[in-house]
Amino acid sequence: MTRLLTLEGVTLAYGNVVVCEDITFHVDHGEVVTLIGSNGAGKTTTMSAVAGLLPTRSGRITFDGVDITSMPPHLRVRLGLSLVPEGRHVFPFMSVRENLLLGGFRFKSSPKEAASAVAEVLDRFPALARRANANAGTLSGGEQQMLAVGRATMSRPKLICLDEPSMGLGPLIVAEIFSIINEISAQGTTVLFVEQNAQYALRTAHRGYVLQTGRVIASGTSEELRHDQRVKDAYLGKVRA
């Protein structure tokens, strides 16, 4: 298998406050990889840096053989890297359809092609199809999450990154979101996702990395991590919080 995404010794900071230090991990083509860890471990910060929303203080990020360390976010999207951000960030005053159209912005496709790409996503998400002309801000949390995922797939990414896709959602919706992640992976897209719920995460992912206070403290296959004492600690850490 070949590397799709690698982070080597990446340090991230907000102003002078270093949040992540010496983060090193990789995602191979076709994998489903998870970053787990308790609240404040630096998972979202890491994802922001992967997408280019946060500048990298030091270290190197490469994607599909290209050094993207200081590449702005919109160019990373054009290389095939797509992030579903934490908190979904749908465009609240635009319809579901328009949100999806924006997801395919990078293709500069004709209105006809764009409409058929939107129809494809709406086919896959019947819940969204029913609300296609409603403003995204009026959707429920679960619908918004599906929209955010559907929107990200519109750019036909090689790697789709999901930041806390289960946040604030009920168990049924969470199960549905994870089955969507499996489906996306089955269709050949590589997946990297961040999750607080380690049980769910390790059931879905092939491999995982455990973050604690801005460092990678453990890594391995999901099977290995499930039995790792430090993972149990990180998971328990979440319960205590």
Add this chain to the structure above:
Amino acid sequence: MTLLQLVLNGLVQGSLYVIVALGLTLIFGVLVKINFAHAEFLMLAAFAGVVSIDTFNLSYGVSVLVATLVGASLGVAIEFGIFRPLRKRRTDELRPLVATVGVSILLQNLALLYFGPNPRQYQSPYMQKTIELGELYLSYQRAIVFVVAVAAICALFVFLRRTAPGRAMRAVSQDSDAASLMGINVSRIVLMTFVIGSALAGLGGGLLGPMLVIEPTVGANIIVLSFAIVVIGGFGNVNGTVIAGLLVGIIESLVTGYLEAGLSSLAIFGVLLLTLAVRPTGLIAERVEQNV
């Protein structure tokens, strides 16, 4: 004058205010920043129109085009000269605002230096001819102004609603980080916003010019009204700006017709205060609260 005549006059005047205020609204919507030099863009564009007629013997129509281009160029200049460098340095929110106040003062005084304090006349051959529609009278100039203003507003709406760059502009105004995750080059959208917004100020200068005396402070009065319109319409909201602009034009015309011209500002700012008291978000609230 009849009520209908006053409303018609108000609509014409209001459509112009809409053009100028929409420029401010677009820039505020996308950047959440105010360009205080917007008024001076209008003023310089009007002077450019005057010069292109007086010095270069161009037709009125071409002079409006020149005014629009001057506005657009000033938009490019202020983005590259002020807003982009300050964004790159990640300075606080207030600095660009204060910088544009500086640009405004600078441009006014440069105009004073170059064109002198004596008012100039923006010649238009359409000022004297009048159209009669039954009981209603409208000068050709006002008819042209209205048609062009409405066409520009419609074009802007089609652009924002139906085209990919327009949709991208709305996306940036609602959530610029999310927009960049869609592959949208946010910097380029901001530049585009300045070009369109400032071109509208220029167009406003070219259309309104013949009805005013052109002097270095000509932008100031109009811009104060435009700010009122932007606030009444719900800061950064395009639909609200159109409604508020027409409303302000009609109020001004009715107060001037039935009461006294001097009272129109009082009435408009009364409406502004009332809006702030009753509906602080403006007629139409469509700005995103910070998502955490």
